[in-house]
Amino acid sequence: MDRNKGWVMRRFFNVLLATALxxxxxxxxxxxxxxxxxxxxxxxxxxxxxxxxxxxxxIGDTGRGNSEQYELGRVMFNYHSLFRYDSxxxxxxxxxxxxxxxxxxxxxxxxxRPILDAGVKFYAALGNHDESNQRFYEYFNMKGEEYYRxxxxxVAFYSLNSNYMDKRQIDWMETEFAKDxxxxxxxxxxxxxxxxxxKHGSADSIRETVEPIFLKHGVxxxxxxxxxxxxxxxxxxxxxYFISGAGGQIRKGNVKERSPLTEKAFDSDLSFMLVEITxxxxxxxxxxxxxxTVDSGMITRTN
Amino acid sequence: MKSVGKCYSVLFLVMAAIQFxxxxxxxxxxxAGLSSQDRMTVADLEKRVREYTELRERLELELPKLSKExxxxxxxxxxxALQKSVLNARAGSKHEDVFTPAxxxxxxxxxxxxxxxxxxADLRKTVLEAENKGIPLKINIPYxxxxxxxxxxxxxxxxxxxxxxxxxxxxxxxxxLLVDRxxxxxxxxxxxxxx
Numbered sequence: 001m002d003r004n005k006g007w008v009m010r011r012f013f014n015v016l017l018a019t020a021l022x023x024x025x026x027x028x029x030x031x032x033x034x035x036x037x038x039x040x041x042x043x044x045x046x047x048x049x050x051x052x053x054x055x056x057x058x059i060g061d062t063g064r065g066n067s068e069q070y071e072l073g074r075v076m077f078n079y080h081s082l083f084r085y086d087s088x089x090x091x092x093x094x095x096x097x098x099x100x101x102x103x104x105x106x107x108x109x110x111x112x113r114p115i116l117d118a119g120v121k122f123y124a125a126l127g128n129h130d131e132s133n134q135r136f137y138e139y140f141n142m143k144g145e146e147y148y149r150x151x152x153x154x155v156a157f158y159s160l161n162s163n164y165m166d167k168r169q170i171d172w173m174e175t176e177f178a179k180d181x182x183x184x185x186x187x188x189x190x191x192x193x194x195x196x197x198x199k200h201g202s203a204d205s206i207r208e209t210v211e212p213i214f215l216k217h218g219v220x221x222x223x224x225x226x227x228x229x230x231x232x233x234x235x236x237x238x239x240x241y242f243i244s245g246a247g248g249q250i251r252k253g254n255v256k257e258r259s260p261l262t263e264k265a266f267d268s269d270l271s272f273m274l275v276e277i278t279x280x281x282x283x284x285x286x287x288x289x290x291x292x293t294v295d296s297g298m299i300t301r302t303n
Numbered sequence: 304m305k306s307v308g309k310c311y312s313v314l315f316l317v318m319a320a321i322q323f324x325x326x327x328x329x330x331x332x333x334x335a336g337l338s339s340q341d342r343m344t345v346a347d348l349e350k351r352v353r354e355y356t357e358l359r360e361r362l363e364l365e366l367p368k369l370s371k372e373x374x375x376x377x378x379x380x381x382x383x384a385l386q387k388s389v390l391n392a393r394a395g396s397k398h399e400d401v402f403t404p405a406x407x408x409x410x411x412x413x414x415x416x417x418x419x420x421x422x423x424a425d426l427r428k429t430v431l432e433a434e435n436k437g438i439p440l441k442i443n444i445p446y447x448x449x450x451x452x453x454x455x456x457x458x459x460x461x462x463x464x465x466x467x468x469x470x471x472x473x474x475x476x477x478x479x480l481l482v483d484r485x486x487x488x489x490x491x492x493x494x495x496x497x498x
Contacts, residue, residue, distance in 0.1 A: 138373060164455050164471060
């Protein structure tokens with residue numbers, strides 16, 4: 001009986017000790033996690049930050065005009081002082097809902113005002129929530145075209161309209177790619193040719209049309225949106241695909257678990273991509289709303 | 304007797320597999336596959352589309368030209384002005400002025416014969432899950448700004464009668480709309496485009 005009593009007492013003290021430990025250690029753990037995520041010392045960078053490199057951001061599905069979009073906008077601006085990017089690629093759904101002058105200000109201009117004032121240029125692709133008239137909007141730099149090309153020091157950027165890919169656009173793509181001698185060919189569009197999203201998934205009909213053209217003409221990297229999360233896809237036939245669509249609202253837990261397509265995914269908070277191209281290397285770092293780095297790496301051009 | 308039955312079963316399975324493969328590989332028939340009567344109908348549709356486009360182009364020329372680096376105010380004002388002048392000019396227009404019953408029938412056939420099996424299921428899924436329910440089936444009203452545009456399958460766009468760049472095919476549920484990309488007006492519509 002005494003032996004049993006002793007055993008019960010020991011068990012009681014063990015449980016008490018464990019509980020006390022959990023209560024003591026938990027706040028420390030939480031504090032450390034928060035500190036790492038929020039980086040109170042300021043934004044952390046691990047890109048090479050080489051002279052004369054090409055630097056840009058990639059964001060998508062931004063145009064909500066909500067507090068989350070504004071918070072992410074502030075983080076994007078924080079990184080400008082360190083990363084000195086001069087352009088931002090927008091992967092579509094730039095303005096949700098109405099597109100009056102007031103909406104354009106609330107859902108775009110005001111959210112990114114400090115970045116615009118710093119002289120950074122935004123380049124937009126059209127999403128399924130975007131009116132075609134956005135192609136005339138001064139800050140989207142589309143020059144009146146739903147699909148267009150621009151170049152920066154040997155890097156060619158192609159913005160495609162995946163919402164309405166008619167023969168006119170397909171012919172334009174073929175012609176432009178065929179005469180393009182740029183070292184890097186980067187495409188950005190709204191609907192992802194590959195995706196592990198529960199809600200949308202891969203845009204098969206778009207992929208069937210564009211992938212053979214991309215392969216034929218040596219496209220290196222494709223940035224898409226539509227899915228409200230970040231995903232880095234395992235290279236597909238030598239092309240690197242990224243989804244950066246968490247610029248205004250997150251679709252939490254929407255990346256399919258154990259998807260064979262996923263190399264890395266982040267679907268628990270808003271995010272944007274920092275990209276730096278130098279020579280044959282493209283470095284990327286993905287930043288969350290809490291200024292935490294959620295993915296980073298480097299790819300080498302093979303085409 | 305038992306082996307004959309087994310043979311029929313195998314034959315049935317093989318035929319089903321061939322049919323499934325044919326369905327899966329089917330492509331949207333090119334316009335070349337249409338009868339001469341159908342070709343005349345398509346030509347008539349293209350003429351009606353052209354008439355609309357010429358009208359709206361003429362009206363747009365009367366407006367201040369929209370800069371390629373416009374402010375939101377300029378874009379909004381241009382859109383509203385173009386809407387207004389097109390609506391005035393088309394006051395007497397009716398449903399089926401462009402998508403005549405004969406043209407609508409051809410479009411239904413193109414979609415039906417081009418999208419079978421998984422392709423049709425995918426098309427229906429994309430279209431029916433879109434956040435654009437409740438769009439009124441009415442001409443000369445703007446496509447609601449708060450409704451998304453369903454992405455159009457590139458394969459389908461290549462099979463449908465070609466449109467000038469000012470006009471767009473748009474799905475609204477199973478229905479197909481003809482929408483002006485600048486002023487947003489629904490020029491015409493047809494019901495039950497997707498089987």
